[in-house]
Amino acid sequence: MTEAGTAASSAATTLPEPVRQRVLTLAAHALGQLPATDVPAPLRRFASFAPAKRAKLSASVLGPILETDDHFRRLTAFQVRREHAELGDAVAEGIAVPAADPVEVAALAYLLRPDEWEQRIAAAAQLPVEVPRADDEAVARLSDQLDQARTETRQVRERLREQVNELKAENVTLRRKLNEARQRITGLQSDLEQRTTEAETADQRVEAARGEVERDMRRLRARITELEAVEHAARRTAGQERELASTRTRLLLDTVIEAASGLRRELALPPGGELRPADTVAGREPEAEPVGRIAPENDPALFDELLALPQVHLIIDGYNVTKTVWPTTPLHSQRQRLVTALGALVAQRRIEVTVVFDGAELSGPVQLNPPRGVRVRFSPAGVIADEVIRQLVRAEPPGRPIVVVSSDREVAESVGRLGARSLSATALITRIARA
Structure with missing residues (x-):
């Protein structure tokens, strides 16, 4: 193996x-x-x-x-x-x-x-190797073809070399143009980037300016609205003040006129205004006491005398009166009974009446139906009825007769210092009972 x-x-x-x-x-x-x-x-x-x-x-x-x-x-x-x-x-x-x-x-x-x-x-x-026999004519023919092919090849090579040289020259030109184009493109890109940056910066400035303008416009609108509100309030206040001044002046003038007319009737003065001879004689005249001042505060006659004064304003301390005469009655019933009785008094004497109640006594919405001619006020939160009464007295023009009904000594003294006359709750109750 x-x-x-x-x-x-x-x-x-x-x-x-x-x-x-x-x-x-x-x-x-x-x-x-x-x-x-x-x-x-x-x-x-x-x-x-x-x-x-x-x-x-x-x-x-x-x-x-x-x-x-x-x-x-x-x-x-x-x-x-x-x-x-x-x-x-x-x-x-x-x-x-x-x-x-x-x-x-x-x-x-x-x-x-x-x-x-x-x-x-x-x-x-052992097989014999076949050796091809050369044919001289074929060899010559092939040699000629080879020479011709070599000549053609050389010519083609020269043409191709010329084309290559031309292409190289063209390539150099194209490369130069390409470089120039690239440089221009680079410059344009730089310019574009710069302009883009400038445009973005300008847009930012425009946006900032727009925002600032919008903020200024909002502030101006708010200021205009505020000024319009102030102007409206000022106009309303001026109108109210003018109306209040006119009302106070008219009331005072009516009071003076009616007082003068009443005095003329009381003194029975003649219509003429000539000076009499006796008027020139010196002497002490008797002093006229003020109406009702010597009478007690609970005198019904004094109450009627004060109500007879021209343009008199009757201001009543509501609960001070009702709790004196109806102490066990519910507050809403006290209020309604008082204003109803005052309605009858107003119908008789044609006077201005204002009733003031303490707002702290309220436990819910007020259901009150005052008669015509009777003004009802409740003191606001944190304010007592006594202070509202003093505000009403101070709101009246000097010289107008004002009568305050209250058994509270502090209220009577404070309104007296303000020029008003005070009466007790008993005097009003007596006058209402008589009516």
């Missing part, structure tokens, strides 16, 4: 060139059909190539592996025998096939290794 292996190796190394080329072609074709696990590592990268390319590129690797790797050679021989079944079976069984190509037989014998396979390779080596 060792001798056979040595002979095989010797024969393999001396394969005729045609046999070696055919062996490589058959093995390369079979290589693409073997499983990847059966292909040696150095040949795996050629397995995916086309057969012709695989045979050409893998020849330097495939030949030595076939010589040294018997397992791979047998796998390759099995695949080649499948593809060349008739001739492969004949070679494997040692049957001579006279019509077969000796090179093909030798290549199959090298792969299949039947008995006497070395003789088949040796027989292929």
